[in-house]
Amino acid sequence: MMRVASPPDAEHVPVQQRALIRILDFSCAGESAGLERRLRRVAGVSSVTVNPLTETAYVTFDPGRTNVAELEFVATAAGYRVQ
Secondary structure, rough: OOOOOOOOOHHHHHOEEEEEEEEEEEEEEEOHHHHHHHHHOOOOOEEEEEEOOOOOEEEEEEOOOOOHHHHHHHHHHHHOOEE
């Protein structure tokens, strides 16, 4: 008899959300690495890409653990303006 694995329970599959945050006030391109580190430290964040040329941050996160408002707060606490 062949056994078929059950699909994972929907409650245990992590949901990911991707946010685009406009980040203003970069004074040099090197600052993006510092902001990426700060955003990655937020619980629930799985990936961050900051582009100072386009003044954007793409953040993938678990909405059950954090939200866009918290991510924007981290950026403003680091000295940037967000839109």
